[in-house]
Amino acid sequence: MIEVGKRLKALRESIGFSQVKMAQALGSTQSSINRYENGQSSPSVELFRRYADYFDVSLDYIFARTDKPQGETYHFKPKAAPEREELRQFIEMCFDPQSPMNEKLKETLFRMMEGES
Template identity: 60%
Template sequence: MKEVGQRLKSLREGIKLSQVKMAGILGVQQSAINRFETGKSTPSAETLIKYADYFDVSLDYIFARTDRPQGKEYRYEPKLLKEKTDQNEQIREFVEMCFDPKSPVSEKLKAILIRLMMEEQK
């Protein structure tokens, strides 16, 4: 379990979280975080799932079965990227509703408007 502890510590330190803040996020005591990271105790399955969800990594990664955070079967999709994709789709749908599909000028105007609205979000 030492490898698991090292992974948990590197994930936490990678985003500069203290053990106290991590404990608050997971709903455990700071001393438990310390024991997990030093390999002195093993987190429960529920706690490991919370780690995986919070850091958006697979359990394969936490268990050091792979060095890829997305794991073997996991499709990595960061929340921010998903939100951006969803927003872009909403913009496209909105613009489609604003134009007459029979107008020959509509396609060019739609493309320009979509591009401008997406740039505005950046």
């Protein structure tokens, strides 16, 4: 929490706010802001959100996961595991090969299954 406290303090100081003024802006108390900045306690999730919204930064920035204030956008794209071959075969079996949409529907399902939509 030391790094988080440093980020919170740096954000506050970047706009020239005292701890009292920051507490007023976030609906907290000066003593709480002091404890957060010194790593003695941790804000609630809601207060972290207020910090992020107030300074227009990402939570990843506040948590020191990135040095870019706008943060990172993570895209989870798992690949189909070999054990999912059974699911692939089931999808193949479910579609009528005579249907004009057969191939498109199958491909869409395969992409969804592999996380590539």
